[in-house]
Amino acid sequence: MIGRVEELKALETFYKSEESNVMVVYGRRGIGKTTLLRNFTEDKQVVFFTLYSTTERQQRTLMARKLGLIEDGQGEESAPDLEAIFERIAEMSTEGIVVLVMDQYPNYAKTDEDFPRKLHDYMATKWNKGRVKLILCGDSYLHMEKLAWGKKAIWRDFMPQKMELAPLDYYDTRELCGLTDVIECARLYGITGGIPALVEKASAIYEHAESKEDAEWELIRQIYLTGDFSYRGSAENILETELREKTYYDRLLYALANGNNRVNQLSVELGKPKDVVVPYLNTLMSLGLVTKENPVTEPTNRRKTRYSIVSETDRLWYQILVPQILSVYDKDYERVKAYWEAQRDVYMKDVFIRICKEYLIRSDRDKALPFSIKSMGNWWENDEENGTSEDFDLMASGETEGKDAYIFGRCFWGDDAVNMADVKGLIDLTRKVHDKSATFYLFFSRNGFEENVKTVSQTIRNIMLIDLKDMIKE
Numbered sequence: 001m002i003g004r005v006e007e008l009k010a011l012e013t014f015y016k017s018e019e020s021n022v023m024v025v026y027g028r029r030g031i032g033k034t035t036l037l038r039n040f041t042e043d044k045q046v047v048f049f050t051l052y053s054t055t056e057r058q059q060r061t062l063m064a065r066k067l068g069l070i071e072d073g074q075g076e077e078s079a080p081d082l083e084a085i086f087e088r089i090a091e092m093s094t095e096g097i098v099v100l101v102m103d104q105y106p107n108y109a110k111t112d113e114d115f116p117r118k119l120h121d122y123m124a125t126k127w128n129k130g131r132v133k134l135i136l137c138g139d140s141y142l143h144m145e146k147l148a149w150g151k152k153a154i155w156r157d158f159m160p161q162k163m164e165l166a167p168l169d170y171y172d173t174r175e176l177c178g179l180t181d182v183i184e185c186a187r188l189y190g191i192t193g194g195i196p197a198l199v200e201k202a203s204a205i206y207e208h209a210e211s212k213e214d215a216e217w218e219l220i221r222q223i224y225l226t227g228d229f230s231y232r233g234s235a236e237n238i239l240e241t242e243l244r245e246k247t248y249y250d251r252l253l254y255a256l257a258n259g260n261n262r263v264n265q266l267s268v269e270l271g272k273p274k275d276v277v278v279p280y281l282n283t284l285m286s287l288g289l290v291t292k293e294n295p296v297t298e299p300t301n302r303r304k305t306r307y308s309i310v311s312e313t314d315r316l317w318y319q320i321l322v323p324q325i326l327s328v329y330d331k332d333y334e335r336v337k338a339y340w341e342a343q344r345d346v347y348m349k350d351v352f353i354r355i356c357k358e359y360l361i362r363s364d365r366d367k368a369l370p371f372s373i374k375s376m377g378n379w380w381e382n383d384e385e386n387g388t389s390e391d392f393d394l395m396a397s398g399e400t401e402g403k404d405a406y407i408f409g410r411c412f413w414g415d416d417a418v419n420m421a422d423v424k425g426l427i428d429l430t431r432k433v434h435d436k437s438a439t440f441y442l443f444f445s446r447n448g449f450e451e452n453v454k455t456v457s458q459t460i461r462n463i464m465l466i467d468l469k470d471m472i473k474e
Contacts, residue, residue: 225321261308403437
């Protein structure tokens with residue numbers, strides 16, 4: 001299974017554990033939760049319930065049919081009670097460990113208030129020998145927190161393990177989609193955000209498209225424009241599901257997507273005081289839509305905290321499509337397409353920075369760098385008077401030959417090769433980071449490097465040039 005090696009290892013550890021019997025798996029729609037769990041259970045004794053939002057009696061009917069307790073032709077009046085359903089699972093557990101998957105668990109929990117309690121009672125009594133491994137799966141972080149591990153959750157006493165599924169990185173996305181052109185694949189990654197369901201959609205579109213330009217726009221059209229952002233795992237749909245009032249959250253995400261990443265900037269954009277904006281940001285972080293960071297050198301300096309959107313799909317929506325929302329509603333797609341083509345490289349710069357970070361993470365794991373990485377993020381200096389910041393594209397702290405090291409990076413997604421002015425600009429900025437650690441200068445480029453830059457890098461050990469095409473190991 002592409003990109004889920006660590007998750008499968010964690011599930012196997014849970015399966016073999018004698019101490020833990022309940023796990024919660026969650027993540028936004030399309031992220032591959034069901035696919036992961038089906039892959040994990042394919043060689044195991046499993047009861048896999050995909051729960052439907054329905055009445056108490058129909059829920060029992062569907063579960064009983066799955067277990068063969070009633071035939072397909074029998075009506076709901078034949079459905080046994082929950083105890084009979086759970087007793088059947090108990091019988092199965094005498095033959096070996098049963099993995100009981102409750103996919104879309106919130107649909108089960110809201111069917112009837114007794115349903116979660118009865119399931120919990122069986123786990124605590126009849127199934128308490130570790131013969132049944134229960135996996136509760138759902139899309140919504142807030143729902144799963146409330147139902148599975150929050151202060152009032154009935155499963156809290158089981159101390160359930162938690163697994164949040166993240167999108168695939170660029171490398172796994174490339175393997176899943178099958179594209180060989182590194183730039184084409186980077187754009188696909190930026191459009192799909194590495195969400196497996198969208199990557200698979202992209203793969204089918206690219207396979208049948210007459211040109212890569214046609215495929216790229218068709219992918220955007222199908223994901224974002226068919227029915228006002230048809231992708232159900234989008235930020236807008238998450239906000240509709242989770243929050244009663246989404247107007248200010250939408251506005252906040254729009255502001256973040258367009259470069260306003262500090263609380264004071266966001267306060268101006270929303271027309272709200274800072275002490276109102278911060279709770280909004282905390283809510284978006286709890287939903288996994290927004291993250292915050294501090295400079296690598298000042299991890300506790302709250303005055304320098306910056307916020308950003310987590311998913312590329314959300315950023316594309318708010319950065320590219322919301323400014324054209326009237327054209328979207330009018331189905332004036334030619335105008336939207338022209339705007340995308342004009343803004344594509346601006347949008348792709350941040351995607352490329354993400355890819356460069358993923359390259360460093362993988363290279364560090366493979367011990368393929370002249371330094372090891374302890375932490376990675378960025379560094380910036382705020383100009384309070386003008387409300388601006390000066391920063392790198394990425395920065396990391398680590399070690400080299402037993403000494404502390406700083407790694408500074410710039411990521412160039414433009415049409416031009418990196419030149420000596422670009423190199424000098426990065427080196428000059430690093431002088432503002434007052435530290436005497438060993439220093440490495442990393443230059444990532446989509447379109448290569450000028451010859452004099454290559455010459456300098458060959459003579460100066462701590463200047464590293466990394467071309468996008470060289471970031472892929474075949």
